[in-house]
Amino acid sequence: MAFTFKTPSVAVPSKGRTGILLLNLGTPDDTGYFAVRRYLKEFLSDQRVIESPPLIWQPILQGIILTKRPFASGANYARIWDREENASPLRVFTRRQAEKLSARLEKDGIPVAWGMRYGQPSVKDALTSLMDQGCDRIISIPLYPQYAAATTATANDQLFRALMRLRRQPAVLTMPSFPDHPLFIKALQTSVRETLESLPFKPQQIVASFHGLPKTCIDKGDSYRDECVRTIVALRQALDLREEQMPLTFQSRFGPLEWIQPYTAPFVSALPAQGITKIAVIMPGFMTDCIETLDEIGNELREEFMAAGGEEFAIVPCLNDSEGAIDLLEELSRSALKGFQFS
Numbered sequence: 049m050a051f052t053f054k055t056p057s058v059a060v061p062s063k064g065r066t067g068i069l070l071l072n073l074g075t076p077d078d079t080g081y082f083a084v085r086r087y088l089k090e091f092l093s094d095q096r097v098i099e100s101p102p103l104i105w106q107p108i109l110q111g112i113i114l115t116k117r118p119f120a121s122g123a124n125y126a127r128i129w130d131r132e133e134n135a136s137p138l139r140v141f142t143r144r145q146a147e148k149l150s151a152r153l154e155k156d157g158i159p160v161a162w163g164m165r166y167g168q169p170s171v172k173d174a175l176t177s178l179m180d181q182g183c184d185r186i187i188s189i190p191l192y193p194q195y196a197a198a199t200t201a202t203a204n205d206q207l208f209r210a211l212m213r214l215r216r217q218p219a220v221l222t223m224p225s226f227p228d229h230p231l232f233i234k235a236l237q238t239s240v241r242e243t244l245e246s247l248p249f250k251p252q253q254i255v256a257s258f259h260g261l262p263k264t265c266i267d268k269g270d271s272y273r274d275e276c277v278r279t280i281v282a283l284r285q286a287l288d289l290r291e292e293q294m295p296l297t298f299q300s301r302f303g304p305l306e307w308i309q310p311y312t313a314p315f316v317s318a319l320p321a322q323g324i325t326k327i328a329v330i331m332p333g334f335m336t337d338c339i340e341t342l343d344e345i346g347n348e349l350r351e352e353f354m355a356a357g358g359e360e361f362a363i364v365p366c367l368n369d370s371e372g373a374i375d376l377l378e379e380l381s382r383s384a385l386k387g388f389q390f391s
């Protein structure tokens with residue numbers, strides 16, 4: 049392969065400079081058919097996400113899925129779109145997390161950039177912006193509390209893909225997932241307490257809903273489910289709740305395969321028949337609100353629960369750009385900096 053030279057526009061300081069790179073999933077640029085199609089095509093062509101052989105999967109994707117799904121998904125994105133920012137919530141909150149983290153690290157001369165695995169701003173552009181500010185050391189933080197090959201690993205792959213094109217590479221440290229990091233759990237605990245105080249009702253259950261994953265991924269050794277359990281066990285302990293007061297479920301099933309269970313929608317729809325008609329839902333697998341939390345849970349699941357006889361339904365917002373989220377990101381950054389700046 050051809051290696052290219054990259055000459056940073058700012059000279060790399062002789063003592064080196066470290067930058068923080070926040071990595072997230074990505075999201076469409078707008079809610080129209082073509083923007084959503086472009087996003088889904090890139091996302092669902094990733095073999096870390098759909099592990100079926102491309103010879104089998106690509107005709108299905110290029111045929112039925114990319115013809116039909118962009119219409120339905122575009123309408124869903126339109127329901128949750130941030131009209132003021134004219135952007136998807138995932139992009140708005142990721143940018144704000146980076147800006148607030150940057151404000152905390154500015155005095156130490158540590159720049160922060162953010163990049164998306166799919167779409168814009170690309171991981172390559174974010175990396176370039178740090179190198180242009182003189183960074184020869186990069187701390188990469190995939191914004192996924194629980195590891196999955198479909199999220200953390202593919203974000204890292206994309207970073208290393210960008211590095212593959214460089215003759216003079218920065219040194220890179222990729223941060224591990226943080227399923228039960230004390231500051232992550234503390235931030236979740238605060239968000240639950242604040243939400244409960246603001247509600248006009250007392251939920252009988254706080255259902256925890258994580259993004260799902262095909263069961264085969266777990267069978268092949270993905271640690272995702274175990275890491276979701278670590279999060280929920282630590283959170284129950286912090287809130288002094290029993291398992292039945294905060295059950296664990298998995299949402300967002302996609303395609304015909306079996307995914308990890310229990311599935312959120314049937315679980316929640318069955319609650320009213322058991323006398324549980326007032327619930328809140330927390331989604332501790334997502335660092336920022338997005339289509340999965342605001343629409344699939346906040347709109348679709350709410351409708352299903354009400355249709356099944358539910359009376360009150362609330363969602364606990366994701367950590368987004370809360371103080372707790374930025375405390376966590378600052379601590380992850382500073383702990384990595386300690387180990388990385390040895391000269």
Ligand SMILES: C=CC1=C(C)c2cc3[nH]c(cc4nc(cc5[nH]c(cc1n2)c(C)c5CCC(=O)O)C(CCC(=O)O)=C4C)c(C)c3C=C
Nearest residue numbers: 073074075076097121138196198199259261302338339340
């Ligand atoms: C086989 C398909 C999918 C796997 C595996 C998968 C894993 C996975 N995804 C997230 C986080 C997010 N996913 C989001 C959207 C989304 N996910 C899939 C499919 C798989 N995800 C699809 C088809 C979509 C798009 C939904 C639509 O357009 O209808 C998002 C939200 C993106 C946004 O723009 O708001 C997030 C976040 C995790 C954590 C995960 C593995 C554990």
Ligand SMILES: [Fe+2]
Nearest residue numbers: 259260300340
């Ligand atoms: Fe997903």
Ligand SMILES: [Fe+2]
Nearest residue numbers: 300339340344
């Ligand atoms: Fe979904």
